[in-house]
Amino acid sequence: MAAATMTDLAQCVDPGKRRDPLDILADQAKSRVPELVPVRHARMAATPFTFYRGAAAVMAADLAATPNSGVQTQICGDAHLSNFGVFYTPERRMVFDVNDFDETSAGPFEWDVKRLAASLVVASRGNGFDAESSRKNAREAARSYQKWMQKSVTQSTMDCWYEGVAVEEMLGIIGSKLDSSTEQRAVKGLQKASHRNSIREVSKLCVFDEQGNPHIRSEPPLLVPISELASDDLADEIQGMVAERISKYRAMLPDYIKALFDQFTLVDVARKVVGVGSVGTRCWIVLLQGKGADDRLFLQLKEAQRSVLADHIPATEYPNEGQRVVEGQRLLQAASDVFLGWTTGYDENGERRDLYVRQLKDGKGSVVIEILNPKEMRLYARLCGQTLAQAHARTASRFEIADFLGTGKEFENAIADFSMAYADLNDTDHTNMLAAIDAGRIEVHDLG
Structure with missing residues (x-):
């Protein structure tokens, strides 16, 4: 497949030409502990967002069926917004970073950005946000990614390698933009994570x-x-x-x-x-x-x-x-x-x-996505976009990525268009899973 233009990145897979997502999930189940598969189904069926979290294999197939930038780097492979969080470094500093790498591989850089941005739309809808707000959150993540990737090419290789988000820095950046009750909740959540060991x-x-x-x-x-x-x-x-x-x-x-x-x-x-x-x-x-x-x-x-x-x-x-x-x-x-x-x-x-x-636990904690309001979600989108860019910038691909991104708004708009369309697709997939459960074709074990 030829390398995509920026406009091409907005394309979503044709629903009529994709493999049935439930068949993909059934194939995954073959290698898993049989008595736990119904538990997985129950967790995925809970909401469109939990379905999205469990459907990394579905989205991988969908992304592979659409044009890509041709710019490869090491990617997380499952960079949805709940796979970011806080944890302790060996030096006992608490940092915010990507924290799940089960699917990591070399791949087109924008697959991670799309996985993140679409998750923001799915989660925003789940929190009751309107379409405009949901789209803005996807754009914010892409814009932040682009900004920090462009910054990376002005830095030395070693500065990029050590670049990260300390929790103290994170609170300093976003604390002034939150009301006092929200900031207190964020601090309380970090204190709770710091005691996990x-x-x-x-x-x-x-x-x-x-x-x-x-x-x-x-x-x-x-x-x-x-x-x-x-x-x-x-x-x-x-x-x-x-x-x-x-x-x-x-x-x-x-x-x-x-x-x-x-x-x-x-x-x-x-x-x-x-x-x-x-x-x-x-x-x-x-x-x-x-x-x-x-x-x-x-x-x-x-x-x-x-x-x-x-x-x-x-x-x-x-x-x-x-x-x-x-x-x-x-x-x-x-x-x-x-x-x-x-x-x-x-x-x-x-x-x-x-x-x-x-x-198992070393100061690990994550944001409870379901309680975020629109302003908080926007700030979280910005932080995740920055963190993802810093992760990709540790590789030699940062120059090629930055060159592809440019400095205009085409990238953020393309990612937002894709994310809105993919969230629609995810909603349909989730609905089809619920129908299959009701029809007895998928077994669930709901633990409450």
Whole structure:
């Protein structure tokens, strides 16, 4: 396909020529834990926005069917507005950045911008905003992206590499534009995130025996200790598989992180359901005990399947999908978790499963999109556009991207046109999913 002009970027896929989105979701379900697929369906069916969050594979196919800029960079692959948030850097600074890289790959830069901008329209409609306000939010994200990408080409390579949004800076930028009650709510949310760590997670996710030893609690199907997943013999086999994966994970760590990791010992393992689009992938949490009584660490081992973009664009192949996620995250994030790594192994059916590893919680938090008013959503759109540009600007593609974008309003208008049309398509897809559920063609398990 020839490279697109700026006007071409406004094109949305022809509804009559696209593959049925429900068939795409059904194909994804084949590689997932069968009893969790109805949970995923229920979460996606809740609103058009939750459907959008879970339909990254659908949008990847749709984007591949439309013209693209021809300008490639490392992209997040699923840059909707709920995949941005705050977390601690290794230096214990709280930053705002992209925080989900399950689908990361090389690809056309604007696919990330479109995924973000269309999510703003879908979320704005869900919050009851009118069409004008929804469109402005998409334009704001694209305009901010363009502004910061143009700034990047005036900076040195190292300045671009270290560029990021500290939370203190974020509040300084937007705090004066918010009313006092909204600013207080934002500060309260950040304070809540700052207290999220393994010690806090132990109190939420564990029970204690008579000796005061923690064990991961049972809340099926969302949280299930290994001992409850199968018979005793199979549970022991699964625990052995997880232990083997942790050993392989340790082997790929640099020596100084090995020295840190080796201060902990394995205590307990459980399967934990996370997110919307990720529901049904194999995701484990691992409780580790340090030298002190209250010295504990939670790690998450999350299955990394083939990126939803892989069927549509040529990309760098890694021997492990977990490595693909980790390498993409390290490239795009200003700072990453010190425990970030990957591993692999075979499940009880003999099928290979690649995973990536990270801390379960380390000051992580995200904006509650559903409570934002139009002014707050506009500011959030601007912040996400800036953050996405800074991520892309860590690559050598920033000069080519900036040259394509130019300085006029054509880019923001094209992205806004696309986003409004794609939100219409998403609404129809969501409606069709609800109809399939009502007709009994899609099973759901609503956990309330």
